[in-house]
Amino acid sequence: MDDIDLEQQEPLPVDRDGRPLRSEEEQLDGSRRKIGCCEKFQHSVSRWMLPEDVREDYLERANCCPPPIFIILISIGELAVFIYYAVWKPQKQWVTLDEGIWRSPLTYKPESREEAWRFFSYMFVHAGVEHIVGNLLMQLLLGIPLELVHKGFEVGMVYLAGVLAGSLASSIFDPLSALVGASGGVYALMGGYFMNAVVNFREMIPLLGVFRILVIVIIVGADFGFAIYRRFIKHEQGLQVSFVAHFGGIVAGMTVGYVFFSAYNKKLLRDPRFWICIVGYFVFVVFAVLFNVFLSPAP
Numbered sequence: 387m388d389d390i391d392l393e394q395q396e397p398l399p400v401d402r403d404g405r406p407l408r409s410e411e412e413q414l415d416g417s418r419r420k421i422g423c424c425e426k427f428q429h430s431v432s433r434w435m436l437p438e439d440v441r442e443d444y445l446e447r448a449n450c451c452p453p454p455i456f457i458i459l460i461s462i463g464e465l466a467v468f469i470y471y472a473v474w475k476p477q478k479q480w481v482t483l484d485e486g487i488w489r490s491p492l493t494y495k496p497e498s499r500e501e502a503w504r505f506f507s508y509m510f511v512h513a514g515v516e517h518i519v520g521n522l523l524m525q526l527l528l529g530i531p532l533e534l535v536h537k538g539f540e541v542g543m544v545y546l547a548g549v550l551a552g553s554l555a556s557s558i559f560d561p562l563s564a565l566v567g568a569s570g571g572v573y574a575l576m577g578g579y580f581m582n583a584v585v586n587f588r589e590m591i592p593l594l595g596v597f598r599i600l601v602i603v604i605i606v607g608a609d610f611g612f613a614i615y616r617r618f619i620k621h622e623q624g625l626q627v628s629f630v631a632h633f634g635g636i637v638a639g640m641t642v643g644y645v646f647f648s649a650y651n652k653k654l655l656r657d658p659r660f661w662i663c664i665v666g667y668f669v670f671v672v673f674a675v676l677f678n679v680f681l682s683p684a685p
Contacts (some may be wrong), residue, residue: 397604398453417435428534431535434531434598435579436650437586438463454529454530455533456529456533456541456542457525457529457532457533457541457545457636458530460509460525460545461525463479463510464510464512464522464568464680465518467510467511468511468512468518469482471487471490471511471640487513487566488513488564490511492504492507493507493508493511493566494507494553494557494565495558495565496557496563496635496685499557499682504553505550505553505557506553507550507551508549509567509571510567511567512566512567512568513566517567520609523566524576524605525575526569528572529541529575532578535650536647536650540647543642543646544575544578544642544643544646545571547575547667548571548575548627548635549568549570550671551634551637551670552565552570552573552576552630552633552634552635552636553631553665554670554675555558555633556630556634557674557677557678558674558677558682559630563630567631569631569635570632570638571635571638572635573606573631573635573636574635576602577635577636577638578607578644578645578647579639579647580599580639580640583599583602583646584599585644586648606636610629610632613629641666641667642663642667645657
């Protein structure tokens with residue numbers, strides 16, 4: 387048997403860790419591998435939610451664990467409360483709920499503002515079908531992709547910051563009006579996403595960037611117009627419902643929300659913008675509390 391000269395043989399294709407490398411044919415086959423539905427969805431999410439320079443990091447660790455549980459649970463809770471007041475409580479019609487929601491312990495009312503939970507719990511109560519359908523559609527379509535990228539804590543903080551900012555702003559600038567609906571939280575998500583899309587415009591597919599910005603502007607403009615019409619022109623009987631929560635929510639989103647959504651894969655505590663927004667938000671909350679205790683014209 388002839389001796390084999392090992393030095394004349396070609397070296398084994400291994401990497402520096404000793405693992406065998408794939409051949410060119412295997413690499414070609416891998417590149418031709420069809421992308422599954424889940425991977426396609428994750429690619430779409432990354433293109434819509436993140437600037438180009440961080441998409442690769444997201445795709446490397448993208449998964450649905452944990453799932454977008456916050457926005458789903460909030461939506462289920464809001465739908466359950468709406469069904470409770472629409473079905474189990476006597477109502478004249480589904481389209482616009484009547485007495486039940488105004489007597490609810492969840493609704494924010496100026497004369498009951500000492501019950502502090504109402505500054506948050508009003509988000510679960512909606513005034514009619516069009517009201518809840520609009521809020522649920524927006525928060526699910528925008529909130530689920532945001533939560534897949536930024537996870538539940540960030541999305542939850544932005545959403546609740548918008549809810550609280552909405553009720554506090556309403557108590558200051560429209561102190562005699564009641565408040566129902568999750569518009570403050572929905573607008574916070576929209577405001578944070580809007581600012582992220584504007585600031586990172588060139589890295590977030592410019593053509594689609596124009597489209598998404600226009601869509602947000604149209605939705606916000608139409609919703610604001612309808613809310614102002616319902617508040618000042620239509621003059622429905624019963625408690626007047628404030629629209630100021632929309633302003634509070636979108637301002638919270640464009641500040642606190644922008645910091646959370648633009649800091650993907652970064653340490654928030656090391657970002658000076660984070661502290662500026664947090665301190666500013668805290669000052670606003672303290673001022674609103676003092677206003678409600680000492681200066682509010684509400685009973």
